[in-house]
Amino acid sequence: MSGFIVTQHGTDIVTTLVVCLDRTDDVGRKTGLRSPVVGWEAVRALVTDVGLADPEDSGVNSLLETLRVAQDLRDENEDVVVAVVSGDRESMVSADRAVAHQLDELVAEYDPDSAVVVIDSAEDERLVPIVESRMQVDSVDRVVVRQARDIESTYYLLKQFLADEELRQTVLVPIGLTLLVFPMLATLAGPAEGAAAITTVIGVFLLYKGFNIDELVTGLAHQARESLYSGQVSVVTYVVAAGLTFVGLFAGALGVSSLEHTAGVVVPAMQFAFDSVPWLVMAALTASAGRLLDEAISDEPIRSSYLSLPFIVVAVGLAVRGFSAYVLEQQGVIDPFVVPAAEFGALSNESFVVTAGERLALFVVTAIVISLIGARVASSVSENGPDEEPDGSAESDTGTEPDAALRPQSELTDGGPTEPPADGSDSSRADGHNE
Incomplete structure (x- = not known):
């Protein structure tokens, strides 16, 4: 049969069945394969199929653990049969009977001396007595996924929380003080008085943080310091x-x-x-x-x-x-x-x-x-702000003359403004040319 490991039985060689149990038939639902799946290559191919169907399934880790255990035993010169046994989806009774029937087939085919059971949940662990009733079980390997999403997220959030100094002072310090002070107050004044005092302090602290009083106090202190320095x-x-x-x-x-x-x-x-x-x-x-x-x-x-x-x-x-x-x-x-x-001279009034x-x-x-x-x-x-200077004020204040472009052309000569000649002749003849 394809996928089976062919072993030669010797007088001094032990055959071990490394079996991965799946009571709810997750492997069959996700890959469409019927169990049992037997053989190294068949199980390794099954890992790829299950991983592609659902990468978040812990069954992938169970299959890999099954291959690892088989490899370790094979390195110790043991004959190893790798198998995956699944139950039925109809009911728990039918699932247990299906697992028992598949185990009987494996025992009849390979006659293992012992078995190593690999499981990943409490549901699968209920199948261990069925295996024990048919062969000797040397070990039960329980696979626990270390990087489960919720646990890992909680771990890293807790780690990040503990790394933040402000959060530690805001949360851990009040809790620690409460745990230290409450027993003393309960001993000295009674549990009711101690609880009332602790509740009052916690309420004041929450209001202090809720209204940002710490920021207001810091701002006032900074403003007072700046005012002192600036005089x-x-x-x-x-x-x-x-x-x-x-x-x-x-x-x-x-x-x-x-x-x-x-x-x-x-x-x-x-x-x-x-x-x-x-x-x-x-x-x-x-x-x-x-x-x-x-x-x-x-x-x-x-x-x-x-x-x-x-x-x-x-x-x-x-x-x-x-x-x-x-x-x-x-x-x-x-x-x-x-x-x-009051009296004002001759005038007076009554109170x-x-x-x-x-x-x-x-x-x-x-x-x-x-x-x-x-x-x-x-x-x-606000209406009587600083007065703006009117247009042309620069000219009136400085006393400068208007722009040269606005001056007459006669004033632009080297001699300045041209005066009429003394003899009363036309100014156009001032250059000595006669018509």
Whole structure:
């Protein structure tokens, strides 16, 4: 038969069957061949057929492993029979019976002393007892494909992840700190408190990364360093503005603490705004003034946004102050505003009380007027930019004469402009030629 290995049996030569098991008949489905396939050349040709049909099939590796094992045994002076046995596609019972029938044919044909079984899956491993029931099995070679696509991709992704320093610091460091800190917190404060603390820290870290706060802090530090090196006035004003902001927050907190037991959060919030807004407005004005001075000192023209910013800050401060005062006066926290009596010589007036609505209207109207003034100032400055010189200004400034091409031909002679002759004769005879 074609494809079989012809062996000569001697008294001291052992015949070994190297068989590759395929329970689901993948080889038959992809190549159309019927099993068993026996012989070195037949199996080697089968490797090519299976590889061309499905290069990603692990059965190719099983067939190659079968050939390798057979070659090693043949180098040890053993008679080797190489075979591929496949099952049936109908059911598992019929597949096992088909494998048993093919093994009986091989035993009857070659009478092997032992067998080496090559498999590549747990499904094929269920056929090993069938082989053991018919001959001695010396070894079961399980083929594991090292470069499986999913495993290999996961490996290289993990390797690339561990090679990236930023990713390691972002992911591994928080996980490591969590694993170290949680047992201590659970021991000292309890599991619930430890889990709450860890969750809070992780949440703050995620928000820190999500809002790019690290980039904002880095940008502010870089800007502060550049401002210090360049000697900008805004560095000092920013420090003063930060101090005024701290004072404003402290004043608002004091105002809230002075309140008696008040239900809700509206009145404390309005009290905080009423006491802190003047300081916060002064802080904003100081910072904007420093920035405006830097723009004025530099060679570039002042942008209109820096001119309108102080007016907008004052307008917003007046509006917030007015609304907070209205709420506090309605709740009886602050007293109504009283205009004192004044005497101007023979004229005198009596003091009168400004109601809460009148005070709010006064603040709102003043804020709107100030914002309009700021917009007008910014627009006027942007319109009154550096004047351009009109056409021909170079001629008026330098006092030079017009272009020679525009001068009369008589003025282009060596003698300059030609004057009429003293005797009153025609100027055309000035060269001494008579008609």
